[in-house]
Amino acid sequence: MKKKCLLLFGSAAISILISCSKSVTGTQLPATENTTSIKVNFSPSTSYAFFSFKNNAVVANTDSVSSKWDFALRLTTFLVNSNASGPGTAGAILQDGIFDNVTAAPTSGYAYDTAVNKFAIKDGSWYTYNNTTHAFVPKAGKVFIFRTADNRYAKMEILEATYDPFTGPSPDKINYKIRFVYQGNGSTSLIK
Amino acid sequence: MFQISQFFTIFFSLVTLAVQAQVADTILIKQLDNVVITATRSEGKLGNIAIPTQLITSQMIKATGSLRLQDILQEQTGLTIMNSPLGISLAGFPNIFGAGIQMQGLDPAYTLIMIDGEPLVGRNAGILKLGRVAVGNIKQIEIVKGPSSSLYGADAMAGVVNIITEKPVKETVSAQLQYASNNTLGISGNYTNRVNKTAIQLFLNRYSTSGYDLDKTIYGKTVDPYTDNSYAIKLTQYISGDAQFVASARFFGERQSNNYLVSDQGAQQVVVGTTRERDYSVNLQYIQQLEKAIKVTSRLYYNRYSNNSDVFVQKTNLPYDTLRFLQQVIKPEIQVEKAAGNSKFISGLGFMSESVDASRYDSKHNFTTIYLFSQEEWSIAKRFNLIAGVRVDKRNDFNWRASPKLALSGKLNDKIFMSASIGLGYRTPDVRQSYASFTNASVGYSLLGAAILRTALEKLKQEGQIDQSVNTFIYNDNTALKPETSIGINFGVRYTPFTNLIINANIFRNDMKNLIDRFTLPFNKTNGQLIYSYHNVNKVYTEGISTEATWNINKRFMVSGGYQFLIAKDKDVINGIRQNKYYKRDPVTFKTDLVTLKEYGGLLYRSRDAANVKLMYTLETSHLSGWLRVNYTGKYGYTETNGSGVLDADSEYEPGFFLCNLTMSKRFPKNLELQAGIDNILNYKQPFLMPNLAGRIFFLNLNIDFDKILHVKKQKA
Numbered sequence: 048m049k050k051k052c053l054l055l056f057g058s059a060a061i062s063i064l065i066s067c068s069k070s071v072t073g074t075q076l077p078a079t080e081n082t083t084s085i086k087v088n089f090s091p092s093t094s095y096a097f098f099s100f101k102n103n104a105v106v107a108n109t110d111s112v113s114s115k116w117d118f119a120l121r122l123t124t125f126l127v128n129s130n131a132s133g134p135g136t137a138g139a140i141l142q143d144g145i146f147d148n149v150t151a152a153p154t155s156g157y158a159y160d161t162a163v164n165k166f167a168i169k170d171g172s173w174y175t176y177n178n179t180t181h182a183f184v185p186k187a188g189k190v191f192i193f194r195t196a197d198n199r200y201a202k203m204e205i206l207e208a209t210y211d212p213f214t215g216p217s218p219d220k221i222n223y224k225i226r227f228v229y230q231g232n233g234s235t236s237l238i239k
Numbered sequence: 240m241f242q243i244s245q246f247f248t249i250f251f252s253l254v255t256l257a258v259q260a261q262v263a264d265t266i267l268i269k270q271l272d273n274v275v276i277t278a279t280r281s282e283g284k285l286g287n288i289a290i291p292t293q294l295i296t297s298q299m300i301k302a303t304g305s306l307r308l309q310d311i312l313q314e315q316t317g318l319t320i321m322n323s324p325l326g327i328s329l330a331g332f333p334n335i336f337g338a339g340i341q342m343q344g345l346d347p348a349y350t351l352i353m354i355d356g357e358p359l360v361g362r363n364a365g366i367l368k369l370g371r372v373a374v375g376n377i378k379q380i381e382i383v384k385g386p387s388s389s390l391y392g393a394d395a396m397a398g399v400v401n402i403i404t405e406k407p408v409k410e411t412v413s414a415q416l417q418y419a420s421n422n423t424l425g426i427s428g429n430y431t432n433r434v435n436k437t438a439i440q441l442f443l444n445r446y447s448t449s450g451y452d453l454d455k456t457i458y459g460k461t462v463d464p465y466t467d468n469s470y471a472i473k474l475t476q477y478i479s480g481d482a483q484f485v486a487s488a489r490f491f492g493e494r495q496s497n498n499y500l501v502s503d504q505g506a507q508q509v510v511v512g513t514t515r516e517r518d519y520s521v522n523l524q525y526i527q528q529l530e531k532a533i534k535v536t537s538r539l540y541y542n543r544y545s546n547n548s549d550v551f552v553q554k555t556n557l558p559y560d561t562l563r564f565l566q567q568v569i570k571p572e573i574q575v576e577k578a579a580g581n582s583k584f585i586s587g588l589g590f591m592s593e594s595v596d597a598s599r600y601d602s603k604h605n606f607t608t609i610y611l612f613s614q615e616e617w618s619i620a621k622r623f624n625l626i627a628g629v630r631v632d633k634r635n636d637f638n639w640r641a642s643p644k645l646a647l648s649g650k651l652n653d654k655i656f657m658s659a660s661i662g663l664g665y666r667t668p669d670v671r672q673s674y675a676s677f678t679n680a681s682v683g684y685s686l687l688g689a690a691i692l693r694t695a696l697e698k699l700k701q702e703g704q705i706d707q708s709v710n711t712f713i714y715n716d717n718t719a720l721k722p723e724t725s726i727g728i729n730f731g732v733r734y735t736p737f738t739n740l741i742i743n744a745n746i747f748r749n750d751m752k753n754l755i756d757r758f759t760l761p762f763n764k765t766n767g768q769l770i771y772s773y774h775n776v777n778k779v780y781t782e783g784i785s786t787e788a789t790w791n792i793n794k795r796f797m798v799s800g801g802y803q804f805l806i807a808k809d810k811d812v813i814n815g816i817r818q819n820k821y822y823k824r825d826p827v828t829f830k831t832d833l834v835t836l837k838e839y840g841g842l843l844y845r846s847r848d849a850a851n852v853k854l855m856y857t858l859e860t861s862h863l864s865g866w867l868r869v870n871y872t873g874k875y876g877y878t879e880t881n882g883s884g885v886l887d888a889d890s891e892y893e894p895g896f897f898l899c900n901l902t903m904s905k906r907f908p909k910n911l912e913l914q915a916g917i918d919n920i921l922n923y924k925q926p927f928l929m930p931n932l933a934g935r936i937f938f939l940n941l942n943i944d945f946d947k948i949l950h951v952k953k954q955k956a
Contacts, residue, residue, distance in 0.1 A: 091683070091766060091767030091768060092766070092767065121767075122767070124763070124767060143820065143822070145822070145831050145832070146831055147831075162706065162708055163706065164705075164706045164762060164763050164764075164765060164767075165706070165708065165762065169761060170759075170763055170769065171759040171769060175879050175882075175884045177878055177879050180877060180878040180879075180927075182878045182879050182880065184879050184880060184881070184882050184884075185882055186822070186882050186883075186884055187822040187823050187824035187831050187881065187882030187883055188821075188822025188823075188831050188833075188882070189822075204831070206824065206829045207829070217502075224829075226829065
């Protein structure tokens with residue numbers, strides 16, 4: 048048992064060493080981690096918020112037909128920038144697990160928005176909504192892995208969904224607090 | 240939680256005291272001699288029944304002074320009054336669902352509610368509104384716990400509540416007047432008489448209230464004003480040769496004035512209107528005692544329930560919402576009972592024709608069920624009792640279903656009585672789950688019944704409401720849902736160390752499968768909204784222990800206490816947690832981690848602990864009595880906060896609460912009784928989760944027995 052542990056520890060150390068040595072040469076930068084908030088319309092019919100991992104920002108609506116964004120969000124509907132939704136090459140994988148344990152993005156297996164209303168990320172798959180208490184909570188342990196609109200990789204999790212203060216029966220804006228790790232150099236490594 | 244432990248320390252020390260007491264009072268033992276009928280469909284003594292049965296006598300109902308069935312059931316060990324999860328948080332909207340009974344941890348939909356052995360129909364989202372039953376003419380309420388489908392068929396999965404009305408034996412005339420908080424006024428009149436071979440009973444009740452408002456920040460009252468009217472008539476004709484004919488009819492009508500705020504495309508407006516509920520039933524019975532102890536009962540039952548609501552925009556007087564609901568049932572049945580030596584055999588054959596028509600269902604639906612039941616009861620060596628029974632049901636749209644039951648009881652000695660039973664229960668999917676066809680007007684989502692899913696989806700597709708590329712052919716119509724089934728086991732012990740002390744304990748376990756749950760279809764409507772339907776998924780279990788002790792300390796004091804411990808969990812969730820499929824998120828650090836089995840709290844709206852203590856004081860000499868009841872409902876889960884999708888965090892629970900009720904009665908010579916009481920003394924309110932609790936209520940009752948006046952007059956004449 049002890050031997051196995053040592054072995055595992057050893058191989059982990061080697062992989063860390065390898066990634067370190069690579070970054071020293073300057074060909075590979077470690078991925079960057081950010082926690083940010085995206086303000087999204089609480090409406091199934093108004094405009095989406097288009098998000099760019101590279102810029103860690105929502106891009107202007109006028110850029111909606113460009114590769115400047117990776118995913119877009121409105122209420123609980125995700126768009127991924129490729130195929131039916133945009134000119135980019137983005138794709139998404141939604142998998143179960145602990146965010147920190149995902150160290151690399153796969154090179155294949157990404158889903159796309161194949162048609163209007165046929166989305167890569169299925170509505171209802173990543174949150175729970177209690178229709179009696181109206182508690183709307185992003186599921187824990189849902190890791191979104193993205194290939195971005197320009198063939199980079201990122202992983203993301205939604206930490207929280209809160210509403211802007213509102214009067215009347217339903218909110219106007221949801222604030223999604225997200226954490227993501229973006230790898231900007233084209234490699235699949237998602238180690239910080 | 241400390242209150243509970245204190246409460247039990249006090250309670251059990253009282254019980255210990257009782258062991259040293261030596262008062263020969265036989266009231267309690269007499270209670271065990273009461274005749275009950277529900278558990279076996281034939282008359283038997285409460286003390287000998289092998290199936291867990293609770294009895295609420297008319298004396299107990301009268302002693303509470305309450306006119307509402309809900310209040311009376313709420314005080315029973317092991318029964319919890321739960322609001323429909325659909326009925327909570329309605330923000331001033333009228334709650335059409337009402338509150339129902341949770342029994343052995345099962346939702347209200349799984350308990351059959353009957354009047355004189357015949358089921359009431361007209362459930363809204365599984366809940367039968369308890370307010371439909373007026374309490375003034377009740378002889379007793381029998382509560383049978385555990386699957387009772389072997390005698391009563393579908394819906395009796397958790398158990399049965401049978402409300403038995405009075406049987407007139409002599410001339411009585413009585414009236415009751417109640418005035419209570421919230422402008423509540425109750426008037427009841429009761430007349431019974433028996434002249435030669437004819438007995439008659441008349442009952443009428445009017446109950447009106449202004450309702451109440453638990454949250455002033457929300458427009459509209461929590462409960463809108465309503466007026467109930469109930470009438471009942473029962474005629475019994477005794478025919479020579481041990482035969483009798485019983486005809487009874489009852490009517491309940493409620494009219495509620497609605498006034499609430501709605502929001503249409505962001506604009507808020509006040510709507511006003513009326514909700515009318517009507518419930519008629521007719522019950523005809525012919526009972527014939529043939530020779531050799533054969534009893535034949537022929538029955539014909541009809542029940543019609545409607546709930547219609549018309550709401551208009553206050554400013555414009557334009558129609559805003561119209562709801563229609565109508566359910567009818569007609570049910571002929573014949574039952575044969577044969578007692579011979581040490582055994583008793585009953586068997587019955589029945590037919591039930593049901594129809595449901597409602598504005599939220601796709602069309603009118605008719606169902607017919609034919610059923611046959613048989614049960615044999617053996618008494619062995621006068622100490623043991625064995626019951627074996629089975630019922631087979633065939634509803635036109637489902638397969639044959641057999642529901643067996645086996646029960647055994649035995650007197651170990653004069654003081655210890657033990658019983659064990661096992662039975663299968665089932666519930667056919669309700670009309671909403673099969674045939675709902677409803678699109679929310681303001682948000683735009685759709686709810687479609689499982690039995691019409693393909694047809695409804697194709698229709699939406701034709702209308703362009705779903706994308707043409709969606710394959711609707713993978714969904715099926717016709718009996719897409721299977722009945723929900725359960726297996727229930729009960730094991731009980733009753734210990735009567737003295738004639739004035741009874742201690743009961745019942746351990747139960749229910750394993751249910753194919754429970755019907757709502758699911759989201761994997762594609763959206765073109766308006767971006769979701770489509771919901773129903774499927775059989777959940778496997779859940781409930782288990783626990785229910786204990787009760789009643790002690791007649793002396794002629795003045797009677798004390799009783801009850802406690803129920805309950806665990807109710809979803810087996811699929813347990814397996815999922817074992818397979819590391821459930822994650823939770825720390826609300827502060829946002830760190831994700833696996834949910835552990837220890838953290839999993841089970842199904843929502845179930846209290847692990849529920850307890851009650853009742854203290855009755857009677858001063859016979861001055862005709863005074865007081866009854867204090869303290870009910871505790873432990874904390875229960877109701878929401879989701881940490882991303883796991885299951886109940887596993889402290890913030891997902893609502894704290895437990897106490898309901899204390901006190902009734903004082905003073906009887907004046909011969910014909911008058913004055914009752915004064917306070918319900919919910921501690922003024923517990925939970926507008927969001929418990930809108931059915933009105934806060935503190937003061938009431939005053941005047942009970943008059945005219946018959947005694949009449950008798951005095953007659954004697955003088």
